[in-house]
Amino acid sequence: MLGNKRPVPSIGRLAIPQILLPLVATIALSMPPALGRAGERMKVQIPSTADGTDQPCYVILPDGCQPDGDPRPLVVSLHTFSGDGEQRQKEFEAEADKAGWIYLFPHFRGPNKTPEACGSLLAQQDILDAVDWAIATYPIDCRRVYLVGCSGGGHMAMLMAGRYPDRWTAVSAWVGISDLAAWHARHAEDNYGAMLRASCGGAPGDSVEVDEQYRIRSPLTWLHRTVGLPLDMAAGIHDGHTGSVPVRQTLDAFNAVARAGGYEAIGEDEIDRLSRPDGRLESPKTSDVEPDPPYGREIHLRRHAGPARVTIFEGGHEGLAGPAIAWLAQHVREG
Numbered sequence: 078m079l080g081n082k083r084p085v086p087s088i089g090r091l092a093i094p095q096i097l098l099p100l101v102a103t104i105a106l107s108m109p110p111a112l113g114r115a116g117e118r119m120k121v122q123i124p125s126t127a128d129g130t131d132q133p134c135y136v137i138l139p140d141g142c143q144p145d146g147d148p149r150p151l152v153v154s155l156h157t158f159s160g161d162g163e164q165r166q167k168e169f170e171a172e173a174d175k176a177g178w179i180y181l182f183p184h185f186r187g188p189n190k191t192p193e194a195c196g197s198l199l200a201q202q203d204i205l206d207a208v209d210w211a212i213a214t215y216p217i218d219c220r221r222v223y224l225v226g227c228s229g230g231g232h233m234a235m236l237m238a239g240r241y242p243d244r245w246t247a248v249s250a251w252v253g254i255s256d257l258a259a260w261h262a263r264h265a266e267d268n269y270g271a272m273l274r275a276s277c278g279g280a281p282g283d284s285v286e287v288d289e290q291y292r293i294r295s296p297l298t299w300l301h302r303t304v305g306l307p308l309d310m311a312a313g314i315h316d317g318h319t320g321s322v323p324v325r326q327t328l329d330a331f332n333a334v335a336r337a338g339g340y341e342a343i344g345e346d347e348i349d350r351l352s353r354p355d356g357r358l359e360s361p362k363t364s365d366v367e368p369d370p371p372y373g374r375e376i377h378l379r380r381h382a383g384p385a386r387v388t389i390f391e392g393g394h395e396g397l398a399g400p401a402i403a404w405l406a407q408h409v410r411e412g
Contacts, residue, residue, distance in 0.1 A: 115140040116174065123183075123210045127202040133162045134207045137170055137180040142215070150178040150221035151211055152405065153204065158229025158254070158269070161187035168398035169225065176402055178223075179215055183207040188272070189229055195257075195276035196236050196294035204237060205244065220246065220410040227251040227396030228322065231310075232296060235330055238308055239299025247307035247408035251396030252322050255300070255330035258291040260322070269321060300330055301337035307384040307408045308334060309401070313392030314377050318354050320394025325352055331380065331387035340382035351378060351389055372400045384408075 113119045115138050122131040142149055152173050156164045162184030173180040185203040189195035211217055224245050226234035231253020238248040254260045257273060258281040264270040265280065274280055277290035292298050310327050317323030325348055332342040350356055357377060358365060364379045375391035390397075 113138055115142060118170075121210075123203075123206050125199065125203060126206055127199050132186075132203045132206070133184045134210075135162060135182040136211065136215075137174065137182075138215070139174050139177045139179065141177075142179065144216065146216055148216045148218035150176070150223065150406075151181060151208070151215075151217045152178045152223040152225060152402070153181045153183065153208060155185070155204070155224070155226030155230030155233045156182070157227060158232070158272070159188050159190075160229065166227075166398075169396075169401070172398045172402040176406060178402075179211065179217065181207055181211055185233065190272040190275045192276055192278065192290075195273070196233060197276075200233070201237060201240060204233070205241065208244065220412070221408075222246050222410075223405040223408075224248045225250075225396075225401050225405065226253065228253065228394065231322075231396070232257075235296035235300060235308075235310070236294070238303050238306060239296055239301075242303050242306045245306065246410045247309070247405050248303075249309040249401040249405055250311075250327075250330075251401065252312045252316050252320065252394050253296070253310065253327065253330065254322055255296045255326045255333075257295045258288070260326065261291070263323070264321070296330060297333055300333040303334055303385065304338040305383060309386055309388075309404050311388040311390060311397070311400075313395055314351065314356055314389050315393040317352065322394060323352060324348075324356070324389055327387060327389070331382065331385065334385045335380075335382035338383050338385075341380075343378070343380060343387070347378070371403055373397070 119136050121134055121136060123134050125132050139149060154166055154169050156162065162182060170180055183204055185200040186194040186197065193199050208222065212219065222245060224234050224237060231250040234248050234250040235253050235255060238245060261270055261273045261281055277287055279287040281288055281291055310331050312324045312327040314324065328343050328348050335342045347358055350358055364381065369376060376388060378389040380387050
């Protein structure tokens with residue numbers, strides 16, 4: 078179990094002197110908040126157990142969620158590379174609400190342009206703290222704690238899967254960055270490259286210390302630890318041509334998982350073919366052509382490595398909320 082619920086304290090109707098209002102507000106923010114109204118996007122401040130700072134996070138409750146009601150699944154959704162906790166991902170919010178899940182959207186140090194962001198230990202801890210806060214505050218079904226992210230959120234979802242595989246029931250990562258140094262090579266002259274250098278202390282090759290930052294912040298370094306974890310990785314075939322993250326980043330991530338578990342990896346010739354502007358497999362496998370109507374897109378590659386899977390679909394730099402939530406919902410942790 079990830080944790081236990083604790084009672085939600087309440088504050089009665091007190092006559093509070095004006096001078097004490099800021100203090101009361103500070104104390105109230107440190108307590109679990111009132112449950113809130115269904116569908117309301119409520120902002121909370123969660124103290125970091127790493128550096129003591131208050132970190133913003135949004136929570137959205139599904140209809141009928143009550144303090145003493147049935148436990149609900151929790152889905153943690155992660156913002157994109159340049160985004161922060163104020164970003165909206167309305168399709169994911171809607172799908173979580175439809176499923177009856179509690180939706181959590183942490184800030185985890187904001188846009189990836191500082192050493193504190195971009196997969197840092199502080200950013201990782203912010204996500205774990207948000208999960209622990211939710212479990213302590215709401216009726217969470219701890220057998221069903223999910224993580225999802227797109228683009229920079231896909232990067233962080235894969236990183237959190239690799240660093241903390243036991244914390245998640247299942248993880249879904251869309252068009253994510255798995256190798257920061259390789260991604261920097263592609264974006265060295267644009268803003269993404271500048272953001273990476275600001276986060277990691279320089280460009281790859283500048284120093285041993287800088288190279289280590291790229292390494293430890295890259296999911297590829299940790300994905301071998303996800304063997305046995307349901308991990309869904311997906312990318313649109315046109316990403317890297319019309320978008321910022323080549324499909325190789327997703328395919329290499331899957332291969333790291335497959336090789337660690339002793340499963341068949343995707344061949345280099347297949348990756349090369351899918352990486353072309355008109356990318357298609359010359360000899361698709363059976364799994365690549367099996368229909369998946371709920372996915373809603375043509376599938377160009379679908380492979381499995383135990384409970385992990387990878388999909389290259391007809392599309393670009395995007396995450397598909399419906400298929401993501403539907404896949405996560407299939408997984409329930411035993412015990």
